[in-house]
Each structure stands twice: as C-alpha cells, then as structure tokens.
Amino acid sequence: MRYAQLVLGPAGSGKSTYCATLQKHAADDKRTIDVVNLDPAAEYFDYQPLVDIRELIHIDDAMEDEDLRFGPNGGLIFCMEYLLENPEWLEEQLGEGDDDYLLFDCPGQIELYTHMTTVRQLVELLQRWNFQACVVFLLDAQFMIDGAKFLSGTMAALSVMVNVELPHVNVLSKMDLLSKTARNQLDSYLEPDPHSLLGEMETKSKWGVKYRRLTEAIGRIIEDYSLVRFYPLNVRDEENIADLLLTIDNVIQFGEDSDVKTRDFDYPDDDDEGGDT
Structure with missing residues (x-):
C-alpha cells in the first residue's frame, strides 16, 4: 500500500510551506515523506520535489503558445488537463515503490477542486496505482475571525469534500502569524x-x-x-506538527499493515532464571 495527501486550498493558504514543513519534520524523525509539485506556475518552494509537473508542462507553455494564448487561469486548467491526458508520465515518475508516502502540492486555483473533475480524475489514478489518499484542505487562520470569511472558506471546504469524495482534514494554517489576542481565541477558531x-x-x-x-x-x-472542525498548524511548533501528522496518518491508515514486531526487548538467559544458589 502507498499513501498520499492531496494538499489543497486557496492561493496563499500555505500549501507549499505545509509540504516543506512536513517533509523536514519527517526527516528529523527518520521517516521519508516525498513531495510532488503539481503547480505548473510555481516559482519557488522550500522542498526538493520528487516529481515536478513543470518538467512535463509549464504554465508559460500554455500562455505563450501561438495557438492557445491562455491567460493564467485557463493556462493552469490546461496544464492539469494535459497531465491527466498523459498519466503514463506521472506513473513513471512516481515509480512502483511500496509504502511510499507522498504529498501532492496542488495549485491554488480553487475551481479545480470545487466544481471541476480534474482532482477527482487524479484521485482515481492514484487509487488505481494502490494509493490510500486523503485531502488536506488548508485555510488561512484569518478566515475564522470574520463571519463572512468563515462562511466563504467553510463552504469552499464543503464543496471540495463533496466533489473529490475523499477523507477530508481541514487545517488552519499560519497560526504562528496570529496576534496574541487572536491566539487567545484559539478555541473559537477550531470549533466555531x-x-x-x-x-x-x-x-x-x-x-x-x-x-x-x-x-x-x-x-x-x-x-x-x-x-466546522479545524486543526491548527503552527509551523514553529514541532509538537503541533507531530499531532497533526498523526491525525492524518490515522485517517489514511498509515502503518496499519506493517509487520508486527515480535521482539521489542532482550529475553533473559536460561542461566539467569534460577538466580544465585
């Protein structure tokens, strides 16, 4: 079995930072988590991707082509559709490893998740390739301090859940950027x-x-x-990162098919059982 998180959310919600943070946390814990960049317009991120869609197609290819001449939004959609039309490229890049754990860093164009079938088609491919996957939907913490923003962000998350049809974990990103007053209202953000x-x-x-x-x-x-339940993410708090990763691991059942350890300690020698005579 292989495992995957599809990291979704609006532009600027911290998806790439989340992926880099989890990858570094896992490395410190002697664990391997790889990242797949699916944003053809990405310019910079703090991780080394295992697979990079820009090696297949870049948004500039769609925007500068004489026949296409797409704008930024149309170009992103075209690039994602081009990826799905060439699944053998992605399958070859991902390889055939066992127990792989991948983060798919997706574009920030929200309509790709809310009312198009693009991500759903990607999910079907991953499931065909033996991936157990879930959605991690990121929202900036500022969406929890205003009624209108809360409504917009929560309904977007609901739309993604219904459209993608995967287990769904909502994450409040950028908790470390909140003011002291806002942090004191943490409970109302997490279960509003x-x-x-x-x-x-x-x-x-x-x-x-x-x-x-x-x-x-x-x-x-x-x-x-x-x-209306959200999990906080403070990228400066290792314990917080570990708790969130454990929650997601439980959702995708990571490690449940691992071999059971039959020996966790040293048994005493037979000569020691009788003690001194």
Missing part, C-alpha cells in the same frame, strides 16, 4: 459556532438582514455536514 459567526453578518450589514433565512440555512448545512 456557525450560527454565532454568521449572526455577525446579520447585524453588521443590510445584506445580512435581508437574507437572514438564507444565512440560517447555510449555517444548518455546515452543521449537518460536521465540517
């Missing part, structure tokens, strides 16, 4: 009350008053899907 946060929208804007029933309906959807 949608009605409380959405209620702020009702009292602060004419739109909120006019569409109160719609707001309440959205709040019920969020509660019904139990998608």
